[in-house]
Amino acid sequence: MPPLNETHDPNLKSWVATANADAADFTIQNLPFASFRRVGTNEPFRGGVAIGDQIVDLAAAHAAGIFSGLAADAADAAAKPALNDFMAMGAGAWAALRLALSRGLREGSAQQDALQATLVPQDDAEYAVPAQIGDYTDFYTSIHHATNIGSLFRPNNPILPNYKWIPIGYHGRSSSIRISGVDVIRPNGQTRPAEGQAPGFGPSRRLDYELELGLFVGPGNALGDTISIDEAEAHIFGVVLLNDWSARDIQGWEYQPLGPFLGKSFSTTISPWIVTLEALAPFRAPFTRPEDDPQPLAYLTSQDNHDRGHLDIQLEVFILTQKQRQEGTPPQRLSHSNYKDAYWTAAQLVTHHTVNGCDLRPGDLLGTGTLSGPDEGQQAALIEITRSGRQPLTLDNGEVRSFLEDGDAIILRGHCARDGAARVGFGEVKNTVAPAKS
């Protein structure tokens, strides 16, 4: 785990004034990475770092000779269209560049003029998926989500026997991962037939979102090697918001016996800004288990993981319907939850994933699974909120939703805040449902 250092000092202010606002996501203590270019141009995508409402263009800053030593090597790698090479460099290089940026962006920095010249307003930018994602794995780490879903299918036995021993996960689809802003096209597919009938076929009628986080892998491991629980966090570069769009009717008919497939692979969307694990260092939370639950097996256990294994990240889901948009109503919050309530830590996901020798590669993405919390109002997908559509939700403007309708936008937001630390935010991932193609 990256240690606290001068970059986390809550008293630091930036000469980019918008970074110092009370509710700013992109404070000088955050410094998240994305792949961007000026919108409407054919510029190459390149790495950038957010500060307030601006982006430090890392290619321009590197070309201007602003960085030196390891920070310059890191900036060179991070200036490419995809951040894989930068992710592969590891925590030392990430920290060197972060420190150089923190110092350069501080009030009074001698580099203010040079860095100022590289800034691109976020309002003028568009984003790419920030890495070439070799493999995408989705986990199932919220026992509250697993219980809510399991109780729909197995009311008396919602949690399967393996759940409390194994961080359950499955391979997802890499190709259909997209960035915030793109439309999500309602998928077509087969649905469960009535007894004796042929299956239905057509646009999904039970389209849903899932609030998740995505962990980008930094340095990988060779096939056959494992990553121990104490080494695991050094293999995580950072965290994004992730919407695991789901067609419940397609999923329900297809998923036995080999798991989710076309009910998921039509679209997964992520927020453009990767908040580094180092930026999250002030927001650790202990890993605990209910008293009656088993402790993890030895390979998933370490004192460090117990004391600070979780991340205290506050999460929210909002909906903005076509009607709300026309009314000028702001998005309505559907739920809120916190990553620290997950049953398994990020480190445990990495270690479990490699315990069989499976090789992770820089830029691989690990989804946490739907991050529902224990309380009412913390259900992180419509299937949970509406009890599989049986208890439709009435929005404040009178609209009713069992599942998503065309024109609905879903917005995921996240941030970290506590006394004695500066706020660190994730921005958002916002995508709108487009009608099915015929």
Add this chain to the structure above:
Amino acid sequence: MPPLNETHDPNLKSWVATANADAADFTIQNLPFASFRRVGTNEPFRGGVAIGDQIVDLAAAHAAGIFSGLAADAADAAAKPALNDFMAMGAGAWAALRLALSRGLREGSAQQDALQATLVPQDDAEYAVPAQIGDYTDFYTSIHHATNIGSLFRPNNPILPNYKWIPIGYHGRSSSIRISGVDVIRPNGQTRPAEGQAPGFGPSRRLDYELELGLFVGPGNALGDTISIDEAEAHIFGVVLLNDWSARDIQGWEYQPLGPFLGKSFSTTISPWIVTLEALAPFRAPFTRPEDDPQPLAYLTSQDNHDRGHLDIQLEVFILTQKQRQEGTPPQRLSHSNYKDAYWTAAQLVTHHTVNGCDLRPGDLLGTGTLSGPDEGQQAALIEITRSGRQPLTLDNGEVRSFLEDGDAIILRGHCARDGAARVGFGEVKNTVAPAKS
């Protein structure tokens, strides 16, 4: 489907004499593609085409100006370390290069001397995975395998209701796909506990192989678009042998409710030579369904697919144990089967995969699933042969196997043969089990 043309003429002979042998896999009618280099060198991997016991070095042949027009463009793309760009070019480019190679390698060709200078003996070559595989999907297309496996878990209901409607598939792991020849390290993992106990942990004791074919995707589709059943074969570049190594004890404990994960992701191996769909054109077989079974939904149905939807590919599995190796015994055949007995065609897999708008990319790999046949001796995994280890197999030399032991090599072979066509073979994928790491 590529039409029959002069490259399929069974009377063609090559000036590479080994291509004309009776049991030659790599006849002049075959011309499969791989990524290779001279073993023990640091040469870049590049595309090659097999002819007899030789390889046409496409980089050298292209540099020598042997090809012209579209064939030259195709050879340029195919000379790269990974064949993705060549795969993306589509059937016209593939056919042009194939025709140029067929003409150049024929007895009496004026290009004999020029091509001869590019040949590398296969004995001197090593191979790479021939494409950068963006996503790997594994299907479950043998109803015989599904029945054999299902009956182990659900004796009265082995085939689930969706099986006859949906080509069942799941996302596999891309990173751990390797080529024939590498050792497969026995994975560690959790296994199902006795009642009230903690799960077991350690090396898998139920390590198994699965005989499959892998389909390499050619041109892809944009996210949101679909590939119709009539277009589907134009999106398949070619076919390899695929061993879907499986740790049954890890798989059995982890796979509910989201499907196979660590029980598979430690290793998948493929044969180096991709046999093109064009080379397989003489070996089509009709798609049929048992009379009482439902016909596929409209999007999975076309007359062409019915008449010639399947591929008649004969498949075999062999084992070579450490003891057999020491005795000088040849590998013993464990089973034989045929791809034409699959329940779903290759075209149906492509169309179903994209019906929700999921984007396929050039170089993606689709596994067929374990290709067991209907008869005794056609069970394409040990879990089927030994009834999950309950009926151990006694080899000819007296050794007994429930599952694989360290030092066992598994060899998959395949070929096409019929009257009036030249033999087209796949070579083999052969990998040996190495002990688990501690």
